[in-house]
Amino acid sequence: MNLKQLSDQLGLSQTTVSRALNNYPEVNEHTRERVKLAARKHGYLPNSRATRLATGKAMTIGHIIPINSTEVFNPIFGDFIAGASRAYSKRGYELSLTIANEDSEESIYRQIASKGSVDGVIVHTPRINDPRITLLQQLQLPFVVHGRDHSNQSEYSWIDMNNRRAFYQATKLLMDLGHKNICLVNGSDSLNFAQRRSQGYIDALTDEQINIGANSIYSGDLTEANGFNAASAALNQSESPTAFLVSSYVGALGVRRAIHKAGLEMGRDISVIIHDDELSYFQNDDDIPQFTATRSSVRYAGERAAMMLLDIIDSPDKAPLTELLDAPLTIGASTGPAKK
């Protein structure tokens, strides 16, 4: 059933039927009711391909998920997208997901803009000097960055957590507990968030005039295996750390395994603080959480990012929107005083 058939059926013009369904005011209320009833009865919904052409809107938001050379799909994206999806469906938008490795990224953004298949995009995990931000500004495609690129001075919309501050505080806590040798297991160096977290960690150590060990920062994909390998290597050094700061829950699972394997116990022999994105498959919210953690829900960030983007699309002349999320430090079972 299409609009023509429905309006023939009703003895009305397509115009009136279309207007009735779209709640335009110039339609008699009685007619509107009749139209809506018939539409429901026949299960009529406007063909979205036609609507999109006619209105010039794709009613779709693009998420281009970067996959690096190691081809891993970070579970964080799942929860972020679950959050975003809520916002989209509330406002009649759809979500288009593309997986892209770094080399094809630029051409994908150009294609998307040129084909007009989306009204805007979310930029995931910005890197240092991220070319995507400049590109999207050129292409005039509305976008919101999840995270920031601190090396980019231009104005753009983003939602981010206070990475530097969170890791500064976490490091501080560990030092207050007497830890002097703290190992940071961080995300890949090229990513802005990882750099900010390192900065917080370094700043805190510097404040207390503690030297940063040569091998005390690990950078890489925060997989379970990498967490395990990083922590195992750290624990095998002569001056082995008494505490770990881990940038993700999943990475911390590997760290926990390494600690156990070394015959030590987390929280007693070795302290661990993680950043907890509150992934739904990895709750850390018992009365006494398993891990002491800085916390920020990535699902919430996804929902907010989506809402911001839709707002920008609705009123493009608005100044760029930004939102800084706090990541409070919550004490769990994985930290304790340093052993002498």
Add this chain to the structure above:
Amino acid sequence: MNLKQLSDQLGLSQTTVSRALNNYPEVNEHTRERVKLAARKHGYLPNSRATRLATGKAMTIGHIIPINSTEVFNPIFGDFIAGASRAYSKRGYELSLTIANEDSEESIYRQIASKGSVDGVIVHTPRINDPRITLLQQLQLPFVVHGRDHSNQSEYSWIDMNNRRAFYQATKLLMDLGHKNICLVNGSDSLNFAQRRSQGYIDALTDEQINIGANSIYSGDLTEANGFNAASAALNQSESPTAFLVSSYVGALGVRRAIHKAGLEMGRDISVIIHDDELSYFQNDDDIPQFTATRSSVRYAGERAAMMLLDIIDSPDKAPLTELLDAPLTIGASTGPAKK
């Protein structure tokens, strides 16, 4: 730049330009070159909204991810979609992702079909007597199920692993190692795959005339926390299990934590076999894998499912396609002989 502008520029009709770009044979090769060059030069790509209306194809596949009442986003979907995405981009399709809870599922499928925003869908994690399969058959919307509904006798396309067989073998191995009290930590009972795995487990025990303990099967979302709670409870029973069979890597991380917490060691005191979906963030492929596991790559399943669906869309009269994946049992460090 649109088709009209481009063809004016070239002094050709829209027809010829369109045909040249779409590699229709009735265009002079020299003209075709000229057109393609100009298109590239101006960065012209056909507006996808217009193409979709004109061709009547959405060039989009829908993935409707079910989210149950607990609102958790299973990381498995991430890798599955990463696989599917490869297939789509190779063939010029896009992926549209929707998150739906069970009550809204039916209406979402109906809407999608009626609006014509996708050419087909992937059905995720089928349940027992899953209404979605019948619904999609009625709606005549092409689909491929990831998994099966064994209670549905009709013909439909699916890709699945041999769940019953895999868990039968895994249970058998544990029994061969002398384990008599084996706890199964499984996915939610309403899901077809979980039921098949239970069946394999039960069949193997029955074959050896071993009684199935009343509390030896746990069902629920396979989160880390649930794995921990299930294993903790099992280990606190009077007749505590000497082995666990866990339906996912993530669940097994919780089981591992519970084992450690009980002061036991995995592989020595307690054996564990998992099903390993080969998620990219949770590799289990060391020389000696951490976990003994039945293995089947969900990313591969995603890619194959997508390819099957595109084939079905291209030739709808083809008989339903099916593909059964093997899940070989690989020995890792988490199993050993039962303690007497």
Add this chain to the structure above:
DNA sequence: CGATTGATTTAAAGCGCTTTGGTTAGGGCA
């Protein structure tokens, strides 16, 4: 009572492609 107004409704254009049904020009053949 004719003109004006406002509330409804409609015909038709337009969104930017693809595709149908031609048209044109040149070459081959009897």
Add this chain to the structure above:
DNA sequence: TGCCCTAACCAAAGCGCTTTAAATCAATCG
């Protein structure tokens, strides 16, 4: 030379909506 064929191109219709511009009709007003 005249006819047919084929290669190459084109005008216009059509996809199913939205939206502009215009029409209709009853009510109102001076």
